[in-house]
Amino acid sequence: MDKNQPEHLKNAGLKSTVPRLKILGLFELGQERHMSAEDVYKKLLSSGDDVGLATVYRVLTQFEQAGLLVRHYFEGGKSVFELNQGKHHDHIVCLQCGHVEEFYDAAIESRQKKIASERGFAVHDHSLHIYADCVKKQCPYKQ
Amino acid sequence: MDKNQPEHLKNAGLKSTVPRLKILGLFELGQERHMSAEDVYKKLLSSGDDVGLATVYRVLTQFEQAGLLVRHYFEGGKSVFELNQGKHHDHIVCLQCGHVEEFYDAAIESRQKKIASERGFAVHDHSLHIYADCVKKQCPYKQ
DNA sequence: TTGCAAATGAGAACTATTATCATTTGCTTC
DNA sequence: GAAGCAAATGATAATAGTTCTCATTTGCAA
Ligand SMILES: [Mn+2]
Ligand SMILES: [Mn+2]
Ligand SMILES: [Zn+2]
Ligand SMILES: [Zn+2]
Numbered sequence: 001m002d003k004n005q006p007e008h009l010k011n012a013g014l015k016s017t018v019p020r021l022k023i024l025g026l027f028e029l030g031q032e033r034h035m036s037a038e039d040v041y042k043k044l045l046s047s048g049d050d051v052g053l054a055t056v057y058r059v060l061t062q063f064e065q066a067g068l069l070v071r072h073y074f075e076g077g078k079s080v081f082e083l084n085q086g087k088h089h090d091h092i093v094c095l096q097c098g099h100v101e102e103f104y105d106a107a108i109e110s111r112q113k114k115i116a117s118e119r120g121f122a123v124h125d126h127s128l129h130i131y132a133d134c135v136k137k138q139c140p141y142k143q
Numbered sequence: 144m145d146k147n148q149p150e151h152l153k154n155a156g157l158k159s160t161v162p163r164l165k166i167l168g169l170f171e172l173g174q175e176r177h178m179s180a181e182d183v184y185k186k187l188l189s190s191g192d193d194v195g196l197a198t199v200y201r202v203l204t205q206f207e208q209a210g211l212l213v214r215h216y217f218e219g220g221k222s223v224f225e226l227n228q229g230k231h232h233d234h235i236v237c238l239q240c241g242h243v244e245e246f247y248d249a250a251i252e253s254r255q256k257k258i259a260s261e262r263g264f265a266v267h268d269h270s271l272h273i274y275a276d277c278v279k280k281q282c283p284y285k286q
Numbered sequence: 287t288t289g290c291a292a293a294t295g296a297g298a299a300c301t302a303t304t305a306t307c308a309t310t311t312g313c314t315t316c
Numbered sequence: 317g318a319a320g321c322a323a324a325t326g327a328t329a330a331t332a333g334t335t336c337t338c339a340t341t342t343g344c345a346a
Contacts, residue, residue: 015323015324017323017324017325018325019324019325019326020324050326051325051326052325052326052327053326053327054325054326054327054328055324055325055326058324058325059324077333077334
């Protein structure tokens with residue numbers, strides 16, 4: 001595990017507490033890259049860590065504001081978070097199994113900037129979600 | 144007002160009822176193109192029409208399933224609906240005033256298809272939302 | 287008209303999330 | 317290391333958006 005976690009928190013202006021370290025750890029060395037608050041909460045519980053759900057929500061929001069995590073609003077109404085690695089990307093979400101795949105396309109990005117500026121908008125950010133079915137892949141829920 | 148509304152409903156396999164006609168009317172001749180359930184409910188109330196909130200939600204979902212409306216999930220957690228005019232488009236949302244502008248870009252659309260199919264996904268649909276500030280436009284909330 | 291399945295409306299229930307507040311914990315200072 | 321204290325936590329209440337339940341009403345076909 002990453003011994004610099006307390007530093008990561010300090011650098012972000014957050015004091016190093018048990019719940020924060022556990023949650024950051026889940027993202028830094030977890031197998032799941034995209035997790036909702038509920039996902040995080042359940043993982044903590046099942047690994048015996050006793051963290052309140054309110055704290056999970058609070059910490060996720062703080063991490064987002066501190067730039068440690070990025071939040072996405074996928075369909076379905078719940079926020080999903082992932083480690084902020086400084087590289088913007090967009091997502092393909094499988095409607096059968098929920099599998100999330102990432103992609104980045106410079107052409108799409110530049111078209112967006114162009115379109116927005118032509119129309120007199122100063123872009124803050126954007127979200128591009130492609131909802132699809134895995135056809136060639138292993139999809140645990142589909143066959 | 145559109146005298147063919149009952150036909151529109153019939154064609155969609157929905158029987159022509161008072162709440163359905165009122166709601167469809169709001170979208171067909173309303174000034175607001177993108178409306179949430181709450182928006183629709185409030186408009187009905189303020190025009191003296193007594194429709195239950197549950198009915199509004201039910202009817203909006205039925206209209207979506209019937210292909211009369213399209214639903215979008217903008218940030219903020221509430222669904223927004225608009226008349227389905229058969230032309231897919233994406234949205235720029237002003238973070239100051241909430242103004243929504245529509246755009247369509249063939250290059251972006253085809254890049255998306257390409258990316259998804261290269262990775263073995265069969266696209267159902269997608270959403271592209273650009274969050275921005277109106278800089279050249281009239282923004283009632285900004286200045 | 288009558289009959290009845292379909293639709294509606296009031297309110298309960300549910301889901302995701304935020305707010306409240308008494309208790310606990312991570313530093314700082316002695 | 318112990319004391320002090322602001323910041324953080326956790327249990328739970330509250331909120332927002334939406335769906336469910338079920339008794340009553342309505343559209344429409346006979
Ligand atoms: Mn991602
Ligand atoms: Mn639109
Ligand atoms: Zn992008
Ligand atoms: Zn598009």
